[in-house]
Amino acid sequence: MEFSHNDNNNLPLTKFESMLKTNHVLFFDSEEFENIIHHYLNQGKIALAKKAIKLGLDQHPSSINLKLFNVEIYVFEDKLEKADNLLNELHILDPLNEEIYIQKANILSKKDEHLKAIEVLKEALKLTDDVVDLYSLIGMEYLFLDQFEDAKTYFMKCLEQDIDDYSALYNVIYCFEFLNQNENAISYLNVFLDKNPYCEVAWHQLGKQYAILKKYKKALAAYDFAIISDDTFVGAYLERGKVLEKLKRYDDAIENYSISLQLDEPTSFALLRIGNCYEKLKNNDLAVQYYYKTVHEDPLLDKGWIAITKFYIRKKNYNKALYYINKAINIDTENVHYWKCYALINQRLKLYEEAERGYKKALELGNYELNTWLYRGDLLIKLGDPQAAIYNFEQAIEFYPDNAEIEFRLAGLYLTLNQNDKGAFYLKNGLKHNEEFNFIIEELFPEVSNKILVKNLLKLNL
Known part of the structure; x- marks a missing residue:
């Protein structure tokens, strides 16, 4: 039972908190302690949960359920060896308690021993009729292993037991999407909707699958059914708006986005x-x-x-x-x-x-597109820094060898600095790889284009 300070069932909790303030020890049965501890754990109040566990075990030293809460605290605090030792003791006392297996699997999972965790959870399946949570836990372990087919199978088992388990439904679709099985996801959702035709989440997910496949009209129909099932479903209006944008129906898209703003x-x-x-x-x-x-x-x-x-x-x-x-x-x-x-x-x-700083930053962040190198280099030329421009283009040519646009620029730069051998080398390469870019010399280096060396090399190539 979950306590709330606003309901009529909170007497044990009020009584317990009153006891903490007065230091006057009161008696609670073990189930009351379990509910109090559960409440504090859900609230994230670990210190209060630990106090409740200690007092509970003082009054009920043989309670396995209270000791299991101790295991939960140990796991939360990453004291895995302590948790494991206590579980081994509890397993001797109650070998058929599935919660012991669940906690054991939780520890194995924390240690990244996911296959062993799955084995333990499958053992727990033999001990209970309440299998939904166990199927979900097994599915999550398979996700940790990137075994999406197996994960999908177990999340589907969850839905076979509980058709309203939307968390499992999301996980099933996640697996389909990761495996690029969008058509299969659509088939699965259609079968699911035959059994649960007013499930807005399933309609919403169906719309998303159709949208991925660019079947926009079918996507819109699915979102319409999601809205019919729940006309306050904000996600359906947002997704519907995105599809309408794709169809260039901008007024209709605005209407859907606007509805989402009114609802939330x-x-x-x-x-x-x-x-x-x-x-x-x-x-x-x-x-x-x-x-x-x-x-x-x-x-x-x-x-x-x-x-x-x-x-x-x-x-x-x-x-x-x-x-x-x-x-x-x-x-x-x-x-x-x-x-x-x-x-x-x-x-x-x-x-x-x-501007040069912007392109330089883009290059530092790994953007090695040709234009980024060219724009930055041309700016360095304009700023009168030929050495920096040369360094820029020499780096660029490592990514784009035999690129005439870079080679003509390097030719012009070296010739500007009267390094004629290097200039002639790059000019010949540029002409060899794509002579159509020879206008770069005249455009960026007009003083170089009149050099006899340049005129002769250009003539030779005509």
Whole structure:
């Protein structure tokens, strides 16, 4: 029995807490102690649970259930050897107690001995008719082992015993998805819904499977049934809105997102999606209003700030875009796309040093796309730092060997520094790999293009 301070069944709990305040020891039967301990464990009040266990065992020293709570505390405190020793003692006293097996499996699981834990749980299955929790525990152990087929089997067994076990249903679908068995998931859910046609969770999951397969009309139908089953199901409205966006039905998507906001506390996700829909409908005033509502609701949501940034980039208002990209970067400093966006904005504002810094940061974070190397190198050339530009392009050529765009740039840089041998080497390579990019020399290094060496090499290639 779970106690609450607001119900009429809390007399033992009130009595126990009164006893703690007065130090006057009162008697409780073992079942009352079990309920008190269970209450404290559920509340996360471990110190009070330990006091209740001690007092309980003082009054009922032979109670196996109270000793099992002691095992639970040992496991929680990571005192696994103590827990194991106590379980071995209890197993001698009561070898048919399935809870002893469950706790034994819990310890094995904590030690990452998941196969042994499964063996113990299967032994426990022989000792009880209440198998649902055991099936679920076995399923979880198989998940720890990444054995998704076996995990799926046991979660399905849970649902065969208890069709309302939504946790097991979610886990079954998780296994299907991990195995990329979306069609199988759909078949399973349809059979499940034949038995339980008003299960909003199953309809919702069916809609998600259809959406993954881009069967959007079927997804919408599934979400409709989820809403018919429970017209306050926020998740169904949100998912329905996402599908309607895919179908470019932006007004309908807005309607669904708006319903979700009425049913529950406003979510930054729904506000962001509404803003996006309004932007697609060319209603810029409402779009930006909802983007601002998004970041007001969740100031730490970097996606909200980046949405505002991109909005202002599209409007060519780069000063505002720069302000908001800095907000996004302050929240997520490791996001490559934000740094590239930062670089682009600064480039448009002719703030070349900051733009170069943005591309450099993107490279440091592992973004080795060709354009990132080229944009950064060209900025270094513009900033008058040829040595840094050479170092940048020499790193780039390790990732993109025989790339003419890089080779023509290196040719121009070395020739600018009068290192003619290296310049000629890269110029010949560039011409060999793709002569169409020879305009790079004239565009980026006009003073070099007039050199006799360059003119002769270009003529030879005509």
